[in-house]
Amino acid sequence: MNQPLDEALTPGLYIVATPIGNLSDLSPRAAAVLARANVIAVEDSRVTAKLLNRIGTKRPMTPYHDHNADQVRPGLIARMGSEAIALVSDAGTPLISDPGFKLVRDARAAGHTVTTIPGPCAAIAALTLAGLPTDRFFFLGFLPSKEKARADAIAEIAAVRATLIFYESGPRLAASLTTLADGLGDREAAVAREISKTFEECVTGTLSELAERYKDAPPKGEIVIIVGPPGEAPVPDSADIDAALIDAMTRLPTAKAAGEVAKATGLPRRDLYARAMALRDA
Incomplete structure (x- = not known):
């Protein structure tokens, strides 16, 4: 949907991508939608308030996250009939590892207009930094926290012939890299963090090399692991x-x-x- 940036928004749902680090990455269109939305559904109002302050506006906000989504969603759907509801995450593109898809599904089922305002996404940004094949990739979000469940999840995708993308936290990084090496073989990989921020880095190497690097020095910040695809499978006899x-x-x-x-x-x-x-x- 194309609307002049100074017109009132048509009622419906607006999925707005927000910066993953550098606030200057917010697009003019995203800023205009946020400034004119009747209400913004947010993960954390403190985070979104800083972004709104950056663009010089204040808008009503309502929490929408894993813990309250089922309770809040019906009210947001009802409001879309007459109001413009913007959906944001704390950073990046909504619906990537968050409950936003249910809001989109129910908005469509109710006959409301759904518009996306694309922008930053940590998974895609990290993929561009890694120097690994990009023709086929598989985003898996966060691996399970328990060791056996993590190993089982990795075993399920070991044969997938695509570059794999995971989100991870600093304290769990080395353990996840080790389990990935055990389950996938010692593939080429990359660890990207602090994307678009002052201390952005993307470290490449094999999974075992990266696990050793971070074993005693867990990094801070948002982390993305990129794992290259498997080598050519041998032809069975x-x-x-x-x-x-x-x-x-x-x-x-x-x-x-x-x-x-x-x-x-x-x-x-x-x-x-x-x-x-x-x-x-x-």
Whole structure:
């Protein structure tokens, strides 16, 4: 939706990205929307108040976060029929690792206009700094805090052929890097922190090197871990392929068994189906 910056906002929901560090990164459009919103849904009113002070305005704010979202959301949806509601997070793009998607879903279901004002996002900013492949990437937010749950979560995505992006805190950084190395292999990685701030840094190396670097010196600030994709998987030999097909055919029809093995190995489904037929008829 394009509106002149000096006109009253059309009622509805406005998703507004805010700076992740340097307040100068707030776009003119984002500033104009915040200055004209009837109310701003915020994570922490103290944080957003500093941003509003920077652009020289004061607006009504209401808390909207993990702990109160279910209670607050119906009231915000009702207000969207006649008011412009802006949604912000403390830093970056709303809905990235926060409960905002439910507000968008319910606003659409109620027939309200939803507009996004794009801007900073720590995950994407860190990806641009890391020097790792960007053609495919997978954002996973924060890993679980407990060691076993963290290891299980990493095991689930070990085969994903994409660059992986995680958020992390300083005190947990070294442990997470170590668990990532154990579960993914010693891949190339990067640790980015304090993005757009005075002490911005992006340190690269293998996961084990980075774990050692931060073992006794946990850093401060917001942290993003970027992990490169796995290397090329070795082509399975014919005996392994046959074993996989035979196992799959004990559970599935021949065509579906070939499809399952094709998905797991990356080999052509047609060739696997022909081999499965030969094994079945042998």
